[in-house]
Amino acid sequence: MKENDLGVYVIPSEDQHQSEYVAPVDQRRAFISGFSGSAGVAVVTRDVNSFGEVPEGSAALATDGRYFTQATNELDFNWTLLKQGQKDVLSWEKWAVQQAIQLSVDSGKLVKIGVDPKLISFLSFDKITKAIEEETKKKTEAQVELVPVKKNLVDAIWPEFEEVPPVPENIIKVLDEKFAGEGVKAKITKVIDAVKENNCDGIIISALDEVAWLLNLRGSDIQYNPVFYSYVIIDADKESVTLYANNKKFDSPVSLHLEKNNVKVKPYESFWEELSKVSKSFKESKKSFLLDEGSASWDIVRTLNCEHVHVSPTPVENLKAIKNLTELEGAKLAHLKDGRALCKFFAWLEEEVANKVELINEVEADQKLFELRSEEANFVGLSFDTISASGANGAIIHYKPTKEACATIDPSKIYLNDSGAQYLEGTTDTTRCVHFGTPTQEEIDNYTLVLKGNIALGSLKFPEKTPLTDTVARQYLWKQGKDFGHGTSHGIGAFLNVHEGPIGLGPRANPKNLLKPGHLLSNEPGYYEEGEYGIRIENVMFVKPSGYEYNGKKFNEFETVTRVPFCRRLINQNMLTKEEKEWIDDYHKTIWKELSGSFIKNTIEWAWLKRETASLK
Structure with missing residues (x-):
């Protein structure tokens, strides 16, 4: 300094x-x-x-x-x-x-x-x-x-x-259109049209997930995120697309894939020099660039010597956020696979911890869940560090256990598992809390307050073009003078980043980024007592038309794709309305119908699933 x-x-x-x-x-x-x-x-x-x-x-x-x-x-x-x-x-x-x-x-x-x-x-x-x-x-x-x-x-x-970690040089692969649901040329055309609608002549794409989505490519340069170091510059007038990436990382079909879609490739390191040249050319032609002030670095803006228009989000981010039918079906299938793995996991953990009284620590539980997920077809890896947390560790919202510092799972305390996976079909993110003994009344009541909030948001119908907040998910906690210190919802990618913009629900409305049919997002209210326990219930859901209309205004609703039952031991049925009980029963019936055939009758997994999805009494 x-x-x-x-x-x-x-x-x-x-x-x-x-x-x-x-x-x-x-x-x-x-x-x-x-x-x-x-x-x-x-x-x-x-x-x-x-x-x-x-x-x-x-x-x-x-x-x-x-x-x-x-x-x-x-x-x-x-x-x-x-x-x-x-x-x-x-x-x-x-x-x-x-x-x-x-x-x-x-x-x-x-x-x-x-x-x-x-x-x-x-x-x-x-x-x-x-x-x-x-x-x-x-x-x-x-x-x-x-x-x-x-x-x-x-x-x-x-x-x-210390030794500085090396720059990743991992392989880049083509994502088959049967998973992407749309071809590269069609996506590029939509982006070019959007650039022109903004009265601009080109766009600089610097967000890695936007590049991966646009070109139907996936990599692994960043752990858990199937992306690769890259930039894209599009000249809308010339309809030219240039990818700046390390072509030594391409597997054999990638070059052919890009050539077929008229995408030029230049070295990643040449981006800055090329940006200076292209922007000089734009200036001479009185053209302007479109870029996102949130994902474009200060250095990109400093390098530009032509007119540029800042927008947030970019057309690419908006297009990526609205999942096509193939991506939505992929999300359903990915969560079905993940639900199967999680049901096996919770059944195994209960058997080990409560019945066999084995000592299982948080990391060992995490490793077992990874093993079960990896048995599923088209499993690529995790979508983030698993939060495997017993008791007080559950109150650390982004807790990360390590072999050197982790707790043994205590059957007398709440165990929280927040985890997700990457499948070729989609990205998953699920949080469930379970108890293997006799929970306290306080734990039961607070879990039920969180569950009521989850149901309220998941069953909500709302007018289109309505700026939503997450008040509906917090209301039952608020009535008891309680709250939680994180947002209730974030967007989720399609075999991309588990946290995806521009959508999400928090305490403040997001009027610039309204929820629309096709948006895929989480529903995760929580409650935390520091030093004692943490509660969070997270489902993934997508927006779809509800079929209702009033005075010409259409209403939307959510469809939940997560397939993991709630913990019966932690539910206070006296706190639930008739409608909430029916919602839970319907949800559990769906899980039983879709997953019970995966398990052999009377096995530990089958018995656990049958018990947890039984109708509330």
Whole structure:
């Protein structure tokens, strides 16, 4: 920082494609802070008046409510935790700017805030810039400037402490159209049409899942996400598409597939030079680019020297989010397979822990579930780190057990399993809580409140073009003065990222991204008692027309595709309405009908499924 004349340095979590989950080589924030969660920003400051050999400064880590407990456990005494969204807690942007202002006031000098421009979105750049403008108005004597730092400072020191992970060079494969449901040429035509509708002449696609979806390709450069390092530039007028990727990673059909679809291929490393050339050509022709300020890096915008229009989400993200009929059928089949594996798993775990009284730890349970999933046809891998959590660990929303630090599953406590898989047909994400002994009344009642919220959202009918919040899923907890600190719903990819934009349901409405038929999303209310237990019930569902119409306005509804029963031991039937009981019974009948034939009669799995799907009494 001293060499670069910086007072503040920002270390984002993302890679240059603004990915939520990143490859080990891009886990700079985790390396510098010790915090391993997927979301967060590290900010390091340097006292510009300190000239000693040992630098003086401070460090802060900002993250959201999913990771407060984990961050508290993982950060050492050098770090301040900024709990984003909490009352009186500054955003990381304002915290960084205020630190820079104080350094400037103390030193009487200009203080620079530095960041690798490839690793921060233009949207985040804009937020920091506005924070500088707002905060320096309050301290007019302060001088603060945001500057790009091309040589990443974490990369410069990382090799001194440990071996830096290699850049992934995994194989890229074609996703057959029988799984994708639509050809590449048809997708490209839709994107070009959307670009022209926005009065633009080209588009830069930098989000990895958007590239994979558009070209019907899948990779494995990032664990759990079937994507590969790449960019795409489309010239809408020329109808030319150029993929920037490492063609050494192509398996033999990929080159033919791209050639057949008129997609040119250039080296991944050449993207920046090519972007400069293409944007210069666009400027000369008075053309403009369309790009997403959330997924396009600050460096992409800096490199462009032609007119560009920012939109969020991009046409590609919108098209990808609405699943076609093949993708929806794939989601159903993937969740049927996953439901079979999960039913086998819970039956096995109950037999081991409760009946045989075997000692099974959280990691061993995770490994068993992976083994059962891998028996299913077209299984590719997991869709995220399995959250296998007994008792108090369930209250850590994104808990990750390791062999070195995990608990033995206690049959007298709630066991929470949040897990998912990647199949060629689709991506899954399911959370269930079970109890192998006698739960407390408090546990039963709180589980039932969460279940009621899950049912309320899953059975909701709503007018089209209605900005929804997740109030319907929180209402029963709210009536008891309770709540949970995460969103209720996120979009889900089709054999792509388990977290997919632009849709989702949270406490605030998302009027720019309304739910439409074909959207696939989660339904996951929860409740957490820190140090005691965690409860979360997650289904996956898609939006479809309900058949109802009022005054010309059509109504939509959800169809649940998850096929795993709820835990009978944890349901307080006295808290359920007649309609809720009927909903549960209908859901369980569907599971029994679709899965019972997978198990031999009177086996452990068959008996478990029969018991758990029996009608409520």
